[in-house]
Amino acid sequence: MTGARLLVTGIGGAVGGGLAEVLAARGPRAEIVGVFSGERSREAFLARAPEAVRARVRPVVRDLTDGPATLALARELAPARRTVVVHVAANVSWTASLEAARLGNVTVTRNVAELARALGPDTRFVQVSSAYTATDGWEYRNTYEATKAEAERLLRERYPDLRPVVFSCSLVVGHSRTGAIGRFHGIYPLLGLIERHEPPLLPGGRDRRIDIVPVDWVAAELADVLERALDDRPVTDVVAASGAAAPRLGELVAGAVEALDRARAASGRAPVRELTLVPFRRWEFLRRSLDAWQVRGIPMPDKALLDRLIGVYRPYFEDDRVLPPAGIATPCPHWSTYLDAAVGYWLAQRAGRPRALARTGDAG
Numbered sequence: 001m002t003g004a005r006l007l008v009t010g011i012g013g014a015v016g017g018g019l020a021e022v023l024a025a026r027g028p029r030a031e032i033v034g035v036f037s038g039e040r041s042r043e044a045f046l047a048r049a050p051e052a053v054r055a056r057v058r059p060v061v062r063d064l065t066d067g068p069a070t071l072a073l074a075r076e077l078a079p080a081r082r083t084v085v086v087h088v089a090a091n092v093s094w095t096a097s098l099e100a101a102r103l104g105n106v107t108v109t110r111n112v113a114e115l116a117r118a119l120g121p122d123t124r125f126v127q128v129s130s131a132y133t134a135t136d137g138w139e140y141r142n143t144y145e146a147t148k149a150e151a152e153r154l155l156r157e158r159y160p161d162l163r164p165v166v167f168s169c170s171l172v173v174g175h176s177r178t179g180a181i182g183r184f185h186g187i188y189p190l191l192g193l194i195e196r197h198e199p200p201l202l203p204g205g206r207d208r209r210i211d212i213v214p215v216d217w218v219a220a221e222l223a224d225v226l227e228r229a230l231d232d233r234p235v236t237d238v239v240a241a242s243g244a245a246a247p248r249l250g251e252l253v254a255g256a257v258e259a260l261d262r263a264r265a266a267s268g269r270a271p272v273r274e275l276t277l278v279p280f281r282r283w284e285f286l287r288r289s290l291d292a293w294q295v296r297g298i299p300m301p302d303k304a305l306l307d308r309l310i311g312v313y314r315p316y317f318e319d320d321r322v323l324p325p326a327g328i329a330t331p332c333p334h335w336s337t338y339l340d341a342a343v344g345y346w347l348a349q350r351a352g353r354p355r356a357l358a359r360t361g362d363a364g
């Protein structure tokens, strides 16, 4: 029989990859089984992961939307003294249909909870969710928020035996020192818009807070929760958010532009064009006027692209409801200390790639 085991779904994603690094750095507390959706994502992860991670993670491939195949994992893994399942996998698109979001977030959670039950009576379940949603008294801004909340309700109602704990985080950006992150969701498509298209105007409430957190801090907080669960110590729900220290949209955009300019200057490029945030009502008026008068002097990005991207962000630029931090071990580093690294890493990564925006619906 194996000793303690952590079964991590979504280990190939932005949060899962950060968690794998922290767990590997903390030493062998438990066997780590990492679940990938397919061979390709497994190979991509193994190709970019540091040796310490490759040495620790035992990769398995499973499409978690497939209930019987997911349950079969319980027979394939040797019995363990105690298993903690940390369910990180999700469909993080902000624009998915309700059907696709339910499949990725509710059906998959149910399948993984059934697997957890089959792994033994001592198994505990840690669900990774979003600080931008809640199970009660919440008006959902998209299908992502609605289905993450539905998954949480399902766990609490139908799987109390797994003693589920919910770890909710706000928008994840790169490592606080290196800027590194496995995938670019959340604020990165916005960064792509600013860097590539240099719009002179963007809509948004300057004073709305955009709660961002660096991936290494999130991963360390999550690893703490997992360690307590492995020791069978009491674990409470956690909200890994930056709360009142989060930047306002005006500060975030100005900070991102400064960071872009510094990175551009280092490679001999001109700074990005000056960018002004305008309220949505003024934006709509300006957009209509630019179209009606066919103004050429104000160079705006392609209309369809801009409308799609603004449509994705609008709910968050107008309504900044987010859960306050709770149950965290250390306060989140201040955004001004890591934004440069996050922007610099992203810019360096995209330098060698085709000049296309990241998937605009993915945010988490």
Ligand SMILES: NC(=O)c1ccc[n+]([C@@H]2O[C@H](COP(=O)([O-])OP(=O)(O)OC[C@H]3O[C@@H](n4cnc5c(N)ncnc54)[C@H](OP(=O)(O)O)[C@@H]3O)[C@@H](O)[C@H]2O)c1
Pocket: 009, 010, 011, 012, 013, 014, 015, 016, 035, 036, 037, 038, 041, 042, 062, 063, 064, 065, 087, 088, 089, 090, 091, 092, 104, 108, 128, 129, 130, 131, 148, 168, 169, 170, 171, 172, 173, 183, 185, 186, 363, 364
């Ligand atoms: N990133 C954020 O800003 C953010 C903010 C708040 C909360 N969260 C939460 O954090 C968690 C991780 O998000 P993330 O940003 O790391 O997302 P991500 O980068 O898109 O990763 C999602 C992971 O889910 C896995 N997955 C999706 N469908 C699967 C399936 N059918 N079978 C097996 N695996 C599947 C993917 O596996 P493969 O890589 O193998 O395809 C991927 O590793 C989610 O629960 C999300 O709700 C994220």
